[in-house]
Amino acid sequence: MSQTPLNNTLAFDGQAGAALRARATRDPQGAVKDAAKQFESLFMQEVMKRMRASTLSSGLMDNETTKLGTEMLDQQFAQQLTGLPGGLSQAIERQLARNLPKPNGLDPAAATPPAPEPLPTLSKRNVPDRVAQFILKNDDAAKQVEAETGIPAQFMLAQAAHETGWGRSPIKNRDGSDSHNVFGIKAGPGWTGKVAEITTTEYINGVARKVTAKFRAYDSVEDSFRDYAKLLKGNQRYAGAVAAAESGSAQAFAQQLQRAGYATDPAYAEKLSRVINTTVRVQRALA
Template sequence: MASQTSTTNDLSSKFSLDVRDMGSLKQSARAGSPEALKTAATQFEAMFVNMMLKSMREATPQDGMMDSQQSKMFTTMLDQQTSQNIAKKGIGLADMLVRQLSAKNDAAALAIGSEGIGSAANGDGSFNGAASLMDAKLQRAIAAAGGNAAATTTTATDSANKGSQAPHVRSFQDKLAAHAEEASKATGIPAKFMLGQAALESGWGRREIKGRDGSNSHNLFGIKATGDWKGKVVEATTTEYVNGKAQTKVERFRAYDSYADSFKDYAKLLASNPRYEKVLASAGDAASFAQGLQKAGYATDPHYATKLTSIIKRSLAG
């Protein structure tokens, strides 16, 4: 038993890609070793930290002069090892799992969790896929242990998803979420879909349309000031695609007094214009919603639907 304890104690300090000691961990788990429980929980925490790092990497540009497939590979290895080091010190998730699973200390449950760690440690799959795998394995472990921690696990998973968002994404979402929810009530379009479109049109708030005097138009959706618009207007340079080719133009855009007004006008536009009827009808699916907007002529960018779908499903996931 002493040798098993030594093995599990050392596991979290080893190279993150070294999974050779997983067999020893599972053997210790079947023997009911408390050290194995702690180590498995720590490895689980390390995977969550690694997924958060991975998601933040994906949310930042990676097309610089120094970026290559080789640099990305070494960055991935660095993130994995960093996750191990962070989890070794602990952020609280491992301790929570130990408390929940120690109530019954079911060795079979721990063995299930260890197998999940081994498969996820290979680095296969996307962020959401790995998260789903871990959550399913953990739920099975809890069920086998007879614990009542489903609610706690769900909270931990949601917190990890939210924590995986890049800071500028969280800031943008927190600032505008309430306005998006109000517009959602009027259109039936999920608030997340509208936030995604506002993010795409405004570059996460970094490229908002401004007047020549620098005043903010609060126009988050790039809505132009057509002949029937009676409100304030600003002129700005924009990129339009004609026959698939980008062209720079100066256009007139609607200006609002607040972001709330921008969301209200956007909701009114989609709800009152007949060409967006199919968009509203397909608002239950991100890809269908994005494709519907592009087909209805909302934007001239030929890749608009793909970009919008990616933002909704990846940056705003969770």
Template structure:
């Protein structure tokens, strides 16, 4: 049955009859019905604001009685309706969001969707916070990502490009490598430094074994033996750039038989971190937990 959209838009649904009309119109999912529902919601929202304001105002004067309260309520209803007709912006926002939710996704020349990917998830109900019979409405759910702290963003801005390049070459997710670099260097504040004060660019704490042919720096490190920490002086690899550090790390993880099973079982950050610890990458018994936590709570993508 067709619904008179003009009628719905021009009057507030304060009684059960008008609420029923609004609910029936909303089921049609037409732009007119969506617009009418949005305007009704804005009007009801304004009325609740005015009612709250009235309740906060003393009403025990000589001229206040039940009749004046009735007329005041009627006035507030009419003022709310007039304000909603002119609009405060809420109805427009709801209309745009609901239109995206109910519209058929636009497609490009190859059939791909051209909608903003953050707006394509199924709609979730907007719960009614007022006990006033407002019909249920929906707004599109948005993707949520962890908010990056300034030091995390600075770290990713500094090394993100090198991590992405290494990821393309090795298949190791960039955020996995960034997380490990953050853990090993204390977010860049504890990089391995040579005696002359220059940086080694060693982001992953990779030691210089007998077969390493490049530059070497010595630094104090903590190793765990049977769960007990011991301070030692060890030799570490030195690189000419951070990009070289990522390349060497990626080559070690993908080519060294010791880490063969790491990527095979790295379905997520936890699996990757646990695989590294099982392979003996670090002696810290809490290494996997620390690494997984950094990856999951700090980096997006």
């Protein structure tokens, strides 16, 4: 009789539970691993459910069929994000394994440590390398500025990712060197620092146009994050965005930035909200 793989089920159901109990009598260590993954999968489904609940839907296409499809899609995403190195399932597995018999005096949880997964293979889990590399490269700077200002590192990382296309479209100096301006902050009349002049896209009366503009240049990415936080907290027109950020609402933060005129793109808030959600998901996968 063939055994149904537990990692192929959409959710933890009665059949999966029975299979897990049966396996526990034959292979306790394997059952512990599967139970830990099932718990993590349920946890990830709940996280995604709450993320969707915090995002307002249009209501135009909402019905029972679309809701069911969304739930099934979230379950599949949860399965793909389950079992990553350093994730929740490994911590649960270690705790459960402590109660198992120890063969030959060895801790079964430590007998076969999981091999570290190389970063490039994350693309197989719907995490493109450029996305992972961008977050890993800028995470320390974002966290440092969050500690100084209270603006969530995830929100700043997401906006930097959106402005640079996950690092693919950096603002460069005339000599080709990196300006480290990851937030697209322009050099206005009051800016006395270095400047990078480039051709960019602006929306004028709702129409995209190519214009030449001057942008601030920095000595490091951390300087860019710090100047961005200073811009938000030091300008009254961004007070709504700062309050939304401190409340932890990604959608409200993006909407307040657009209302304050941070960007001319009429779809800026919608795009930024999606990138913030992506950043949260990828950081969970990289944890």
